[in-house]
Amino acid sequence: MISEIGFVFLTLTLVISSFSFAQLIYSHINSRLFVLNHLKITNLIFFFTLSSFISLTYSFLISDFSLNVVAQNSNSQLPTIYKFTGVWGNHEGSILLWLLVMTFFGFLFSKNSSATKEFKNNVLKIQNSLCFLVVSFIIFTSNPFEKSFPYPIEGGDLNPLLQDPGLAIHPPFLYLGYVGFSIIYSISVAALSDGVKNYFIKILKPWVFISWIFLTCGIGLGSWWAYYELGWGGFWFWDPVENASLLPWLTASALLHTIVVADKKKIFINWTIILSILTFILSLLGTFLVRSGVLVSVHAFANDPTRGVYILLLLASISFFGIFKYINKNIQLRRVDITLISREGMISLNNIFMLSLTFTILVGTIYPLFASVLFNSKISVGAPFFNSILMPVMFPFIAGMIIGPYTKWGKDDLIVLLNRIKILILCFFIISLLVWYLNYKTPILSIIFIALGCWIVFSSLFEVLQFINKKIRVPKKIFAQITAHIGIGLLIIGATGSSILKQEKIQFQEVGQSLKIKNFDVEFLGVKKIEGPNYISQMGVFSIKKQGEQIKILRPEKRFYNAGKQVTTEAAIHSSIFGDLYIAIGDVHEDKTKWTTRIWFNPFTIWIWIGVFFLASGGSLSFINSLSRK
């Protein structure tokens, strides 16, 4: 019963949002005949979608197996929390969540924006039309309220890999980021037909920050989940699905820098619009790649090709509309000359690098797709490609990141600039020597990148020091920038440590046998059988000793889920600021005394998560600023 109501609400969303869509398409013909209040439509579709989502959630919670999605992705034994997160642990439910977030952003915009009513109406017309496209996708290709009769008494299982708190919160965050770019797209496209008045930058700004923060957290949580749940010892695999989330993040980061200049100097306005449209297109492309299953990915789930075609059409029409509006814009902007050694120049440089990276990763990600269509050959692009491209780009990128914040607006002189930061340059030498001294045995590449990471952190701290010296409080805006840059520095250190310096040991380990890795002794004490709420677990017990003294007991698991007859690996990790000791347990040998164990030492991995936290905090500070300065 409840599920029928959910479907009715979803249909109502389709009907009502179609009005906005119709007006968007026919606006040139006769707009007077058809005057609509898109704000009201936005409110209505948000509440309808919310009701629809709540009824789906309710069906999951009461285990209503007459619904196909519930029957396939949930069962009565599942802990309540995973019944709840199971709502978006499948294709249909996750697209409904996508729609909910989209209408929610429209709703927030209608309530909390300083825009004029007319501009709001224009933005929401576009936003509602986007919602219309998504809701028709849901109803025609992936209806979560589809029923079957007779229905099963017991459901299947939520994919055990997804039964984990990290994954439970990862998709909503990622979607808040991805879909947040829809409102940025709507604002930018609306601004194009509005003659691009300068005030639109101020309206756009907070939405850029908030979406970027969510996307950053979403990617961070996703890679954290992959790190401890998959048991592969790594956090990033250059997999198409991961790349898909990185692409909009890169362009959004470029946008983040550009919009600050656009706001302050009233230049780069065109460029801001291009980046906004591009970012949303890349978000959609990501969804297409993930949802259509056209690419072979380690994260692949079972897919339905008809959905892919629909998303591709959606992607094409939304891109076409954005580009069409851009070409037909009725504005002439003044041209400004920019010198490289200036804040504007540095931010342009940042954008060039960000876009080069985006382009490179895009080529690497979709090349296999082209190759299979054009040459009918089945290929994939290996991780070495991405690493070999990323590394050389990092050097000028980091240099710009260090010098950038010290340049003046307008015009600056390189010699004067270097003179200004001569103490900092001296510090760099000392840091590099120190890093080299501490790690002289390790590969040269790791020393370089760790030193560069430290450089970024130090140059950011040095900025703070300069303000303290002049006895002025650090301006909020600069404080946000410093926080985010420190985050990038820490991220580089963490990523270098856990990729280049990683140590791995895989072997049969007998009960009682002790192994040495780094300066830890890992003693295998045995295996216990544990019963969880809906699984049985083989739990290995390892005693971790440092200089003969026990510091921790680690318990990696191999879980067997009853309902789906699936096995998952739960790694056990001992984190410290110097590195993670990471243990995964495999199968038992026939003689029942040895087990396959896989032990890693991943240096500095914790700094990746701390780095992401700093990035998100920096973003949040900027977001708060952009709100209060309106």
Add this chain to the structure above:
Amino acid sequence: MKKKNKRLITISIFMVFFTFGCAILLFNLRENLIFFYSPTEVFEKQIETTQMIRVGGMVKDESLVKKIKTIEGRQLEEISFVITDFENELVISYIGILPDLFKEGQGVVVEGFLKNVGKFEARTVLAKHDENYMPPEIKDIKSIKDNKI
């Protein structure tokens, strides 16, 4: 005129960098491409033993064998299994922990190097996240298509 010249120079510098960048990109791409073959193609084509490739097919029933090997004083488990496209077979050997969803009678994709005829040393056994998932590459192998559905 001077301004125009300046623009021309900027654009040409940009073009040079862009072309250069694209050249590096394509060169790197070609170096790092990993081709996918079915067991039949592995036999038909000349594949270098130094080239990393991917091979996919169905894991043959009752072909999974585990034996102990000692390397550098540590005992290791060497796993071997046979993948088939119902026309040809290939023996895969692998040292490591098999992905959780690995099962006999199901599709699998492995990445590694061809050793000698009919033998393949896998560096990675590609994991799946979903039991019902079948990599499109395996689905497209003709002989598997004919036999399966």
